[in-house]
Amino acid sequence: MKTIDIYQALKENSYPGRGIIIGKSADGKNAVTAYFIMGRSVNSRNRVFTETADGIKTEAADPSKLSDPHLIIYSPVRVLGNKTIVTNGDQTDTIYELMDNQQTFEQSLRTRIYEDDAPNYTPRISGIMHVGGGEYNYAMNIIKSADGNPDCVERFTFTYTTPLAGTGHFIHTYMGDGNPLPSFEGEPEKIEIPTDIDTFTNDLWNALNEDNKVSLFVRFIDIQTGKATTKIVNKYSK
Numbered sequence: 001m002k003t004i005d006i007y008q009a010l011k012e013n014s015y016p017g018r019g020i021i022i023g024k025s026a027d028g029k030n031a032v033t034a035y036f037i038m039g040r041s042v043n044s045r046n047r048v049f050t051e052t053a054d055g056i057k058t059e060a061a062d063p064s065k066l067s068d069p070h071l072i073i074y075s076p077v078r079v080l081g082n083k084t085i086v087t088n089g090d091q092t093d094t095i096y097e098l099m100d101n102q103q104t105f106e107q108s109l110r111t112r113i114y115e116d117d118a119p120n121y122t123p124r125i126s127g128i129m130h131v132g133g134g135e136y137n138y139a140m141n142i143i144k145s146a147d148g149n150p151d152c153v154e155r156f157t158f159t160y161t162t163p164l165a166g167t168g169h170f171i172h173t174y175m176g177d178g179n180p181l182p183s184f185e186g187e188p189e190k191i192e193i194p195t196d197i198d199t200f201t202n203d204l205w206n207a208l209n210e211d212n213k214v215s216l217f218v219r220f221i222d223i224q225t226g227k228a229t230t231k232i233v234n235k236y237s238k
Contacts, residue, residue: 006170006191010207015040015177018088021204022127022138022160023168023193030220031131031138032168032193034204035076035086038212040177043067048234049215054079055092056217061236071115071122077217082132084221088125088173089115095126105139106157113153114145119180121145125171129221136223137161140171144183158188168193201231 010016021034037058039045046065047058055077060066066073074090085095091112098108105128115122123144130137139159146152160169169188174181194200201218208216216233 001187001190003167003190003192004170006189007203007207009170009189010204010209013176014209015174015181015212017122017173017181018125019170019172020086020088020125020127020140021168021170021191021193022086022129022140023191024136024163024165024223025193025195025220026166027195028165029195029222029224030197031084031129031136031163031223032197032200032218032220033077033084033086033127033129034200034216034218035088036204036208036216037076037088037214038208039214040212044072045212045214046236047072047214048236048238049076049217049232050238051230051232052078055085056232058215059238061234061238071117077219082130082226084129084131084219086127086129088122091124091126095128105141109141109143109155109157112143114143114150118150119148121148121150121183122181123173123183125173125184127171131221131223131226134224136163138163140169140188142171142184148180148183156187166193167191197229197231201233205233 057075078096095108126141141157171188197220218231221228
């Protein structure tokens with residue numbers, strides 16, 4: 001698969017929506033993930049990422065401007081043992097709860113469909129990272145309508161065993177701006193992952209559309225020790 005320039009791709013796409021990146025740092029030492037959110041309306045832009053005991057959550061930057069919490073207030077990241085779950089919606093909790101009851105990542109997601117935001121039927125994108133005992137693997141999933149037809153639910157899971165250093169995969173909700181918004185197509189895009197978390201965070205944030213970007217989360221997890229380093233960037237203040 002061709003490796004794309006993630007920064008150039010983001011600069012050329014004014015509205016990829018929400019995006020998940022998972023991979024391994026170029027020095028091979030860290031499992032890496034990133035998650036960003038964007039918004040076109042006042043309600044969806046009125047958000048920040050805040051850290052929780054087991055991950056992060058979205059909150060209203062200004063509670064007085066929150067008109068509808070449905071689909072915009074959720075926990076994008078939660079940690080369950082040696083598993084880090086990253087998603088674009090409340091399916092994070094579904095995965096966490098069902099995997100805690102011995103279900104698999106795929107089994108958990110079979111209980112969910114795309115988002116109920118007709119006519120977009122926004123895809124649910126999800127990722128899971130297993131980091132433990134010096135081993136690392138990850139998987140990504142997308143649940144979408146059939147080219148905008150809600151009568152058919154399409155489900156795709158992509159697994160990556162023993163990821164290569166400096167390589168990652170990027171999946172996002174939309175191919176670009178539009179009305180309705182066109183859902184992501186194909187398999188997760190192959191990208192390069194640098195060694196430095198600050199460089200990665202800054203370059204991703206600067207590449208996102210200035211008008212539409214809202215928040216960015218980046219985490220590096222040491223594959224040998226499990227120690228996590230997290231960076232959060234919010235456009236709006238709480």
